[in-house]
Amino acid sequence: xxxxxxxxxxxxxxxxxxxxxxxxxxxxxxxxxxxxxxxxxxxxxxxxxxxxxxxxxxxxxxxxxxxxxxxxxxxxxxxxxxxxxxxxxxxxxxxxxxxxxxxxxxxxxxxxxxxxxxxxxxxxxxxxxxxxxxxxxxxxxxxxxxxxxxxxxxxxxxxxxxxxxxxxxxxxxxxxxxxxxxxxxxxxxxxxxxxxxxxxxxxxxxxxxxxxxxxxxxxxxxxxxxxxxxxxxxxxxxxxxxx
Amino acid sequence: xxxxxxxxxxxxxxxxxxxxxxxxxxxxxxxxxxxxxxxxxxxxxxxxxxxxxxxxxxxxxxxxxxxxxxxxxxxxxxxxxxxxxxxxxxxxxxxxxxxxxxxxxxxxxxxxxxxxxxxxxxxxxxxxxxxxxxxxxxxxxxxxxxxxxxxxxxxxxxxxxxxxxxxxxxxxxxxxxxxxxxxxxxxxxxxxxxxxxxxxxxxxxxxxxxxxxxxxxxxxxxxxxxxxxxxxxxxxxxxxxxxxxxxxxxxxxxxxxxxxxxxxxxxxxxxxxxxxxxxxxxxxxxxxxxxxxxxxxxxxxxxxxxxxxxxxxxxxxxxxxxxxxxxxxxxxxxxxxxxxxxxxxxxxxxxxxxxxxxxxxxxxxxxxxxxxxxxxxxxxxxxxxxxxxxxxxxxxxxxxxxxxxxxxxxxxxxxxxxxxxxxxxxxxxxxxxxxxxxxxxxxxxxxxxxxxxxxxxxxxxxxxxxxxxxxxxxxxxxxxxxxx
Numbered sequence: 034x035x036x037x038x039x040x041x042x043x044x045x046x047x048x049x050x051x052x053x054x055x056x057x058x059x060x061x062x063x064x065x066x067x068x069x070x071x072x073x074x075x076x077x078x079x080x081x082x083x084x085x086x087x088x089x090x091x092x093x094x095x096x097x098x099x100x101x102x103x104x105x106x107x108x109x110x111x112x113x114x115x116x117x118x119x120x121x122x123x124x125x126x127x128x129x130x131x132x133x134x135x136x137x138x139x140x141x142x143x144x145x146x147x148x149x150x151x152x153x154x155x156x157x158x159x160x161x162x163x164x165x166x167x168x169x170x171x172x173x174x175x176x177x178x179x180x181x182x183x184x185x186x187x188x189x190x191x192x193x194x195x196x197x198x199x200x201x202x203x204x205x206x207x208x209x210x211x212x213x214x215x216x217x218x219x220x221x222x223x224x225x226x227x228x229x230x231x232x233x234x235x236x237x238x239x240x241x242x243x244x245x246x247x248x249x250x251x252x253x254x255x256x257x258x259x260x261x262x263x264x265x266x267x268x269x270x271x272x273x274x275x276x
Numbered sequence: 277x278x279x280x281x282x283x284x285x286x287x288x289x290x291x292x293x294x295x296x297x298x299x300x301x302x303x304x305x306x307x308x309x310x311x312x313x314x315x316x317x318x319x320x321x322x323x324x325x326x327x328x329x330x331x332x333x334x335x336x337x338x339x340x341x342x343x344x345x346x347x348x349x350x351x352x353x354x355x356x357x358x359x360x361x362x363x364x365x366x367x368x369x370x371x372x373x374x375x376x377x378x379x380x381x382x383x384x385x386x387x388x389x390x391x392x393x394x395x396x397x398x399x400x401x402x403x404x405x406x407x408x409x410x411x412x413x414x415x416x417x418x419x420x421x422x423x424x425x426x427x428x429x430x431x432x433x434x435x436x437x438x439x440x441x442x443x444x445x446x447x448x449x450x451x452x453x454x455x456x457x458x459x460x461x462x463x464x465x466x467x468x469x470x471x472x473x474x475x476x477x478x479x480x481x482x483x484x485x486x487x488x489x490x491x492x493x494x495x496x497x498x499x500x501x502x503x504x505x506x507x508x509x510x511x512x513x514x515x516x517x518x519x520x521x522x523x524x525x526x527x528x529x530x531x532x533x534x535x536x537x538x539x540x541x542x543x544x545x546x547x548x549x550x551x552x553x554x555x556x557x558x559x560x561x562x563x564x565x566x567x568x569x570x571x572x573x574x575x576x577x578x579x580x581x582x583x584x585x586x587x588x589x590x591x592x593x594x595x596x597x598x599x600x601x602x603x604x605x606x607x608x609x610x611x612x613x614x615x616x617x618x619x620x621x622x623x624x625x626x627x628x629x630x631x632x633x634x635x636x637x638x639x640x641x642x643x644x645x646x647x648x649x650x651x652x653x654x655x656x657x658x659x660x661x662x663x664x665x666x667x668x669x670x671x672x673x674x675x676x677x678x679x680x681x682x683x684x685x686x687x688x689x690x691x692x693x694x695x696x697x698x699x700x701x702x703x704x705x706x707x708x709x710x711x712x713x714x715x716x717x718x719x720x721x722x723x724x725x726x727x728x729x730x731x732x733x734x735x736x737x738x739x740x741x742x743x744x745x746x747x748x749x750x751x752x753x754x755x756x757x758x759x760x
Contacts, residue, residue: 096670101759112617121755124636124648126667134636135657136619141632151624213736215703224667224706225732227738227759228533229738248760249536251664 051250052235061187064109067254068246071231075207076238080105083187084206085180087247089194089234094121095167097211097229100130100249102165102191107131107253110202111162114138114155118145118167131253136162145195149175154189163189176203195242200234208235214245226250228258289327293320294334298649303335304364307397310451337363354383356541357492365413367406367490372578373555374402375629384419399686403429406490407482411456426483431457438478444471456482476699489549490542492589499523499535500591508547508584510529515544515574515581515588522590523569536561536598542572545587546568552579556626559654560618567619571626607753622651638662642711644756666709667730669757676754679741680753686747689729693741695755700733707731711742727751730759 061083065072072078080086088098099122106113106181107130115122124134140151148166155164158180164183173194194200200208214228227230227248234241247256284709289309293300300320312327324330341362348360357369374380376711384400391398401412403421408430410419411446415437421429430437433456435448448471453459459467462526468476480486494500501522509515519542530537538561542554556571572590624633634650643648647662662668680694687706707729713721726742733739737760745751 094671094758096758097760100670102574103286114620121671121674123644123672125638125644125662125666126670126760129664129668133661135659137635138653139623139634139636140628141634142628143632147628151628154623154627155620158617213738215734215736216732224704224732224738227732228736 038186066258082189083184085190087192087205087208090211093193095193098193101131103127104130104249104253106163109162113162114164116140116151116166118142118150130249161188165191167193290331292333294335356555359490359493405484487549498591502589504587510581510584517746519572520569527563527565532565535595537592539594541591543589544585546582546585561598566575661677670760671758676756679753679755681753702731705731
């Protein structure tokens with residue numbers, strides 16, 4: 034009897050602790066990627082909206098990372114605030130994944146350090162589809178401020194990292210690394226859809242994991258690559274046999 | 277001097293004249309008359325002897341004064357603190373305002389150009405003190421005085437540049453002193469004993485040794501609120517509180533008249549007679565107290581209170597009609613209500629500068645770097661996009677960077693290329709997409725074109741590279757972008 038009571042007490046405490054940790058982040062809900070393998074792995078079944086997400090890639094160009102974010106925001110209604118300090122973002126590419134130029138408000142800062150401040154300003158405006166910042170640094174204090182602002186308004190914030198340096202310890206909700214993957218269509222002339230290696234490096238309540246996906250289409254949807262999706266589940270069976 | 281419709285053509289000399297005692301003397305001369313050697317102060321008889329076909333118009337100081345005030349009020353577009361300086365000058369305190377039009381040189385160009393288009397020949401100069409700017413605008417060879425070398429700029433100018441009465445200029449000339457540099461070389465005390473305190477005062481004002489306050493012009497219809505303090509204030513939080521109070525008062529005035537503000541000037545009067553001003557602009561007319569107060573308090577850190585501030589004036593220098601607010605139907609279709617980006621745009625524009633907050637819109641051009649233009653952040657949606665189906669890179673490398681390419685055959689797509697000293701093997705490629713030069717721009721462009729290829733390397737990274745001519749005509753390869 035006492036044992037059962039303690040179980041119940043522990044379960045209750047666990048629930049309360051979960052509630053404390055999630056705070057408002059859970060309230061804004063999630064937006065699924067539309068890729069079952071990816072969504073099933075993420076807590077809540079998608080990317081948390083009221084949170085700060087860090088997207089990195091190898092190198093400092095932030096090309097894939099920017100497109101990953103643009104594709105995600107293309108599937109949400111409302112305007113987008115895009116804060117940047119360099120002038121190399123090419124808007125037609127965002128339109129190619131469904132993020133129409135009318136929806137994107139750009140804030141160009143003189144220095145990269147001001148990007149974070151501009152992001153925080155945008156995060157105060159509930160109703161934006163999202164706030165994107167291209168930045169090299171994202172420290173602990175800055176990320177906490179942005180995370181709190183995002184939780185308050187329910188507007189997702191994305192930091193597109195533009196540096197070769199390793200990520201600093203910070204308070205982001207999820208951290209992703211997007212890398213190119215060979216599209217494997219050398220037999221057919223011409224280029225097909227790009228292929229990405231989307232790697233979840235860090236996420237509360239989920240293990241790091243990587244997926245090979247087809248790059249976004251004109252509506253911003255990622256998809257499992259056709260040849261992998263149709264492949265029989267051979268490797269698993271082999272492992273079962275070995276074990 | 278401004279020509280009206282009845283004035284003679286600009287090539288013919290025109291002067292204005294005024295009666296002084298028993299003779300008529302010239303007051304204003306236009307460029308054509310000045311080129312013929314006419315100067316203000318000559319008698320009309322003398323001038324007509326020199327230039328027989330001279331047009332003489334009667335000067336009317338009152339009309340000119342009113343016109344000058346009107347011009348000064350127009351200059352409020354550049355900065356919050358502006359004053360007319362009769363008979364022929366206008367002060368503009370551009371402190372902290374020049375960057376909004378792209379710098380001091382751009383401001384001067386813009387000012388003189390706009391005056392010129394209105395038929396007004398103007399000379400303008402920027403210096404650290406009103407006196408030096410006055411001197412430079414009228415006598416200077418440079419338009420902008422280096423702040424660290426004010427005496428150096430003033431020394432070669434004639435003494436008349438010090439805004440002295442004619443009798444003192446004459447007295448100095450009798451002493452053989454023509455230039456300001458020669459006055460500076462003389463000891464101050466004997467100079468002021470002989471020629472009066474005026475000379476030394478003007479000298480000190482020009483050099484910034486004593487402050488010369490400008491009484492800001494306020495057009496009579498401007499909605500403004502003023503607070504004077506019994507004790508000078510200076511603490512940042514006090515300034516913020518005062519700003520909030522002024523905003524609240526002003527918003528009440530605006531509401532009564534159904535107006536919204538597009539531009540707000542907050543001018544602080546300091547105990548030393550100087551003024552410090554903050555200007556904010558809004559993208560849409562607004563009388564939202566919290567929003568306006570926030571825009572202003574964001575900028576208060578730029579205000580140097582000096583030894584204290586004794587008055588604060590908040591003026592709505594540009595207003596537009598704004599009907600009484602309609603209360604939103606909350607809860608029914610809140611989700612459908614379009615988000616008002618105005619406040620966000622204002623805050624970002626105040627912090628970063630108005631040109632740095634923008635949207636992008638398509639331009640009908642095949643040249644990639646010309647296919648995008650910036651539009652105002654709240655411009656109506658264009659609804660148009662770029663032609664779909666064309667792969668476009670996320671990052672445009674501008675200017676394109678030369679790459680070394682190897683191809684199997686001269687006109688084949690690249691098989692490998694070297695960019696930033698890293699060799700990348702091309703696994704598959706797409707192209708060419710030919711982009712022709714815009715022949716109507718220049719003869720060079722008419723014959724030029726680019727062949728774009730999308731190529732993927734072994735890792736799967738995709739690049740946008742082009743060649744500017746066929747290989748047998750010496751075409752070079754460039755990398756123009758990175759795909760996502």
